[in-house]
Amino acid sequence: MNSIRRVKFFASCLLLLTLASIAPAYSADALPSWNEGATKQSIVSFVERVTTQSGKDYVAPAERIAVFDNDGTLWSEQPLYFQLFFTFERIRTLAPQRPEWQEKPAVKALLVGDMKAVMASSERDLFELVIMAHAGNTTEDFNKIVKDWVANSRHPKSKRPFTEMVFQPMLELMAYLRANGFKTYICSGGDLDFMRAFAERVYGIPPEQVIGSSFKYSLGSVADPLAIVIQPKLDVINDNDMKPVSIHRAIGRRPIFTFGNSDGDHAMLRWTAAGSGARFMGLVHHTDGEREVAYDRESKIGKLDKALDDALAKGWAVADVKRDWRVVFPPEKK
Amino acid sequence: MNSIRRVKFFASCLLLLTLASIAPAYSADALPSWNEGATKQSIVSFVERVTTQSGKDYVAPAERIAVFDNDGTLWSEQPLYFQLFFTFERIRTLAPQRPEWQEKPAVKALLVGDMKAVMASSERDLFELVIMAHAGNTTEDFNKIVKDWVANSRHPKSKRPFTEMVFQPMLELMAYLRANGFKTYICSGGDLDFMRAFAERVYGIPPEQVIGSSFKYSLGSVADPLAIVIQPKLDVINDNDMKPVSIHRAIGRRPIFTFGNSDGDHAMLRWTAAGSGARFMGLVHHTDGEREVAYDRESKIGKLDKALDDALAKGWAVADVKRDWRVVFPPEKK
Numbered sequence: 090m091n092s093i094r095r096v097k098f099f100a101s102c103l104l105l106l107t108l109a110s111i112a113p114a115y116s117a118d119a120l121p122s123w124n125e126g127a128t129k130q131s132i133v134s135f136v137e138r139v140t141t142q143s144g145k146d147y148v149a150p151a152e153r154i155a156v157f158d159n160d161g162t163l164w165s166e167q168p169l170y171f172q173l174f175f176t177f178e179r180i181r182t183l184a185p186q187r188p189e190w191q192e193k194p195a196v197k198a199l200l201v202g203d204m205k206a207v208m209a210s211s212e213r214d215l216f217e218l219v220i221m222a223h224a225g226n227t228t229e230d231f232n233k234i235v236k237d238w239v240a241n242s243r244h245p246k247s248k249r250p251f252t253e254m255v256f257q258p259m260l261e262l263m264a265y266l267r268a269n270g271f272k273t274y275i276c277s278g279g280d281l282d283f284m285r286a287f288a289e290r291v292y293g294i295p296p297e298q299v300i301g302s303s304f305k306y307s308l309g310s311v312a313d314p315l316a317i318v319i320q321p322k323l324d325v326i327n328d329n330d331m332k333p334v335s336i337h338r339a340i341g342r343r344p345i346f347t348f349g350n351s352d353g354d355h356a357m358l359r360w361t362a363a364g365s366g367a368r369f370m371g372l373v374h375h376t377d378g379e380r381e382v383a384y385d386r387e388s389k390i391g392k393l394d395k396a397l398d399d400a401l402a403k404g405w406a407v408a409d410v411k412r413d414w415r416v417v418f419p420p421e422k423k
Numbered sequence: 424m425n426s427i428r429r430v431k432f433f434a435s436c437l438l439l440l441t442l443a444s445i446a447p448a449y450s451a452d453a454l455p456s457w458n459e460g461a462t463k464q465s466i467v468s469f470v471e472r473v474t475t476q477s478g479k480d481y482v483a484p485a486e487r488i489a490v491f492d493n494d495g496t497l498w499s500e501q502p503l504y505f506q507l508f509f510t511f512e513r514i515r516t517l518a519p520q521r522p523e524w525q526e527k528p529a530v531k532a533l534l535v536g537d538m539k540a541v542m543a544s545s546e547r548d549l550f551e552l553v554i555m556a557h558a559g560n561t562t563e564d565f566n567k568i569v570k571d572w573v574a575n576s577r578h579p580k581s582k583r584p585f586t587e588m589v590f591q592p593m594l595e596l597m598a599y600l601r602a603n604g605f606k607t608y609i610c611s612g613g614d615l616d617f618m619r620a621f622a623e624r625v626y627g628i629p630p631e632q633v634i635g636s637s638f639k640y641s642l643g644s645v646a647d648p649l650a651i652v653i654q655p656k657l658d659v660i661n662d663n664d665m666k667p668v669s670i671h672r673a674i675g676r677r678p679i680f681t682f683g684n685s686d687g688d689h690a691m692l693r694w695t696a697a698g699s700g701a702r703f704m705g706l707v708h709h710t711d712g713e714r715e716v717a718y719d720r721e722s723k724i725g726k727l728d729k730a731l732d733d734a735l736a737k738g739w740a741v742a743d744v745k746r747d748w749r750v751v752f753p754p755e756k757k
Contacts, residue, residue, distance in 0.1 A: 341630025
């Protein structure tokens with residue numbers, strides 16, 4: 090190159106480098122599984138606004154807290170909450186060694202495969218199954234038990250591992266937020282220790298950023314005086330009004346970005362919206378019966394009714410699966 | 424410079440830069456308030472071991488969790504837990520508007536300044552005072568109330584703000600750990616919302632890294648349907664066996680570095696020690712009656728007895744205030 094062109098070339102490089110260093114960290118490819126449209130635009134526009142230092146909506150990195158529900162938001166919850174599939178599998182595995190469980194109608198139904206009868210059980214009986222599957226384990230043992238289940242179990246419909254029934258667009262969204270200085274948290278009604286067994290590997294969410302329901306714990310087992318043991322007593326049911334409370338206890342900051350999918354997330358979304366400055370509220374609306382399952386107002390699992398009305402009235406983002414997601418689940422591994 | 428000397432000079436610069444980039448981030452000046460000796464050496468040696476990538480004790484940054492007790496470890500707890508001074512001040516402020524409180528013996532004693540009688544109250548009556556001072560406030564109001572108290576109140580003996588009754592060597596220790604990729608947490612029996620009002624400014628510990636005792640919360644007040652309100656009911660008493668449990672719930676990782684000062688921290692220290700790989704357990708032993716207060720086995724506040732025996736038997740670090748701390752409190756502001 091002659092010297093004038095060389096100067097121009099280096100000047101362009103310098104300009105590009107400068108622009109790259111001050112532009113928010115995103116590219117048109119950061120969210121490839123999201124179709125172009127208002128929902129995707131609202132996400133990108135929000136992130137640009139809170140990361141632009143000269144803008145009025147700038148938020149310092151320490152306050153860039155993003156909170157996600159899990160069931161129905163990050164992974165599927167159909168035909169049942171996946172933690173129930175874990176529970177049923179665990180009861181089946183343990184029942185032979187627990188003759189006293191055979192008396193329980195829900196267990197009997199489970200063992201003969203009468204899932205209709207199992208799901209018709211009272212909430213109290215179902216809940217007792219969950220306790221039976223969780224309690225008595227040290228947190229370390231329970232972590233291994235869940236990891237084994239993750240490795241070996243398959244979704245009844247797709248035959249994929251449950252941890253592949255995650256929503257690809259939401260994985261991209263979380264990675265995009267983290268690339269822009271956000272801390273991504275889960276705030277779920279699911280069990281804390283259950284989710285921690287896979288959240289880091291599957292979602293990039295470390296254990297200290299998982300908030301969930303939990304049982305009481307005690308310190309010390311027969312084998313190990315310093316093991317933490319899951320007790321057969323609920324401590325926190327992390328749903329509805331409890332979600333903002335749990336977020337306050339765990340984080341002590343109000344999120345600026347919150348995504349849910351059901352009425353159980355309504356309080357958390359309204360609480361986020363009540364904060365000052367720029368706030369993003371999003372709902373996943375399951376509208377795609379072909380690629381996934383379509384459900385909302387009438388569903389027993391993940392019912393979405395009042396929160397959807399509120400979202401539409403207030404202009405919260407609604408990620409309509411059929412309309413907004415080019416891809417639902419990650420590609421199958423060969 | 425001639426060209427040979429120039430080459431040597433630049434080679435030395437390059438060598439220095441290379442060494443600086445691979446050496447652990449510390450200097451002899453990182454802990455200036457610690458006297459040279461075995462305690463300081465054990466801290467520095469531990470940090471070097473876990474940050475040296477080629478070493479057998481290397482710990483990845485995500486696992487570099489350091490947990491500190493607060494009362495008696497990061498700030499003084501003499502002559503009383505400072506949160507009690509806050510409680511008493513709050514009761515005095517509110518009592519005129521709460522005629523029904525006047526019936527209570529502990530309140531009456533407080534209002535006439537009979538501190539002997541106050542401290543002779545039953546644990547239950549004292550605890551009721553704490554509830555009275557905390558409950559009913561939104562978390563946002565309570566945060567302001569504590570900040571006001573911090574700004575306006577003075578330690579009865581030193582006449583300094585309570586947030587200046589912090590231990591300078593521990594501030595340096597936490598900064599040094601953070602410079603080496605550690606996340607510093609508090610795990611205290613003190614109230615979560617009380618500590619969050621000053622922990623970031625005073626200790627560099629953000630709200631999501633504060634673990635404490637807490638009351639139940641509910642969502643919604645008369646004035647604000649989305650305010651989080653402190654309820655007059657204890658939820659977590661974060662002491663003894665509860666500390667490892669709280670750490671598990673909040674972090675989901677076992678710390679590699681834990682510092683306490685009393686028997687209330689013994690379980691947390693033993694739990695830390697039971698982890699695999701390099702672990703650091705430390706106690707502050709208050710031995711300096713001149714610069715601070717000397718107390719341990721006989722003290723009602725911050726009793727240190729069994730944990731000290733265990734520390735000495737097992738070779739945990741014991742920071743003897745008289746011997747190991749060149750400076751106790753930060754210099755007075757002019």
